[in-house]
Amino acid sequence: MGIVKNIIEIANYLINKTGFSCQIVLMLTIMAVAGKAIAEQTVAPNQVIPVDHIVAVVNEEIITRNELNDVIQNTTRQLQKQRVQLPPSDALEKQLLERLILTRIQLQRAKELGISVSDTELDKTIRNIAKENNLSMGEFYAALQQDGIGLSQFRDEIHNEIIVTRLKEREVSSRINVTEGEIDNFLRTQETSSIGNDEYHVAHILVQILEQMDATQVEAKHQRAEAALRKLQEGVEFAQVSAEFSDAPNAMQGGDLGWRPIMQMGPTFAEMLVTMQPGEVTPLIQSPVGFHILKLLGRRPQETPVVIINQTHARHILIKISELISEDDAHRMILQIKDRIDKGANFAETAKAYSEDASASSEGDLGWLSPGDTVREFEQAMDALLPGQISTPVRTQFGWHLIQVIERRSQDVSEQQQRQTARKAIHARKAEMVMQEWLQQLRDQVYVEYRSEDTQR
Structure with a gap:
């Protein structure tokens, strides 16, 4: 398993967890294996080590020639x-x-906002990445070592990637609102459109x-986009043109957007793509964010599935842990409540009297719950009950619970x-526009100085 495959899968894993579209995939390659080249170098006794130089200043932080060279080498x-x-x-x-x-x-902005990642969260993410690659942790570490990447360096890279992902969730998602009317x-449109609902595999070049x-x-910029299109028409590989011309974050991954429903592409892109055959390239498409070129890589049918799930109607009682109520006190209280119910007290009335959850006013009634609606510990305990049964005390991040399945x-x-799928598609379509605007605003607010290396010698 090569490092390139690792990087792409890690990025895809994080995308799937956040719901951002592939067009705004984080540029993990830029942060990935920074320092790998240095780790690989062995310095001979008489070897001359080149003096490092500053190539850019971002606020008060510097980017050095060695840092840039590492990224160039790894991208190459x-x-x-x-x-x-x-x-x-x-x-x-x-x-x-x-x-x-x-x-x-982006990392500086995240630091300003106090966005952080705990060691526990980082460990869990790395375990999930290994699992997604069907590898044990030992096998995963061995694969990293084979590619010349130390565990500490890899943890730093994933840490930064999660930080940037959370920043975008906070700064971008908060600017996007999808209304019920938009979903309707x-x-x-999907029902009456001739575009259909197939999934399309598309690569994309953006000249911003x-x-x-x-x-x-x-x-x-228009002339630059035209130059990119001419190269494609001359037979140059799309990935090469993307690497040279595209301003999209995934330019070094060939501009690959992955598979996505055609309706998520937006009407202008969709109307062109449905008339194309795999391998064909669009003419220039202008949008408010720039000039686009799309290449159709594949198409596959996507049927609307019938989705049947098992739902549970439940109620619960919650005793919270706080500065005033310790873990032991809360546990003792929930045991006393359980004992009272076991002796004949009505669960609903007891929930109304003692529960510290907002559902207390509804006698602890949580309504119909679908898989994933509650935290894992609660759901596992609830799923183990038969209708009418009451759980033993269950500990979650919210406190101690008693659960009754109705x-x-x-x-x-x-x-x-269908509505959830539509919501995600609309959100992704809006996110691409908002993301570009947000990144540019962020860039405009920061002091960036480019340093000529000639002046430093």
Whole structure:
């Protein structure tokens, strides 16, 4: 298992957990294996070690020539493993420096907001990554070592990746609102549209334009996009052109957006894609964020499934742990309540009198619960009960619970599933626009200085 495969799978894993679309995949490659080249170097006794230089300053933090060289070397390896012809060295260096700067800006912003990752969360994420790759932890560490990556370095990379992901969840998701009316319109359009609901595998090149650009600057971007399109028409590989020209975060991954429902692509893209055959490339498409080129890599049918799930109607009693009520006190209280119910007290009335959850006013009634609606410990205890049964005390992050199952049913939630799918598609479509705007605003608020190495010698 090569490091490139690891990186892509890690990025995809984090995308799936956050719900962001593939177009805004975090540029893990830029942070990945930074320092690998240094770790691989063995210094001979008489070897001359080059003096490092500052290539950029981001606020008060520096980016050095060695840092940039590490990223260039690792990205070059990645592209070579993908059998992608390398873009001109100056173009590659410029692209990668900009991405290093953008990553540094995001980490600084996350620090300002107090976004952090605990060691427990980090360990869990790494275990999940190994599991996604069907590897034991020992096998996973061995694979990292084979690729020349130390565990400490890898943990730092994943730590930063989670931080940036959480930053985007906080800063971007908070700006996106999907209304019930938008979902209704989406579903109506889907029913009447000739576009269908198939999934499309698409690669994407973006030449970005910014709101503050004047007409001359926009035209220069247009010419750059035209140059990219000409290269594609001349037979140059899409991944190579993406690496050289694209401003999208996944430019070094060939611009691959992965599989996505056609309705998630937006009407302009969708109308073009449905008329194309795999391997074909669109003409230039202009949007408010820039000039786009799409390549259709594949198409597959996507049927609307019938979704039947088992639901549980339950009620509960919660005793919270706080500064005033210790763990032992809360446990003792829930045992006393359990004893009272075992001796004949009505669960609903007891919940109304003693529960510290908001559901107390409804006699502890939680309504119909679907899988995943509650935390894992609660759900596991609830699933083990028969209708009418009451659990032993259950500890969760919220405190100590008693759970009573009232009844169970199988429920067709196909309509709810369709609406949830529509909500995700609308959110992803909006997120791509909001993400570009947010990144540019972030970039504009930060002091960035490019240093000429000639002046440092």
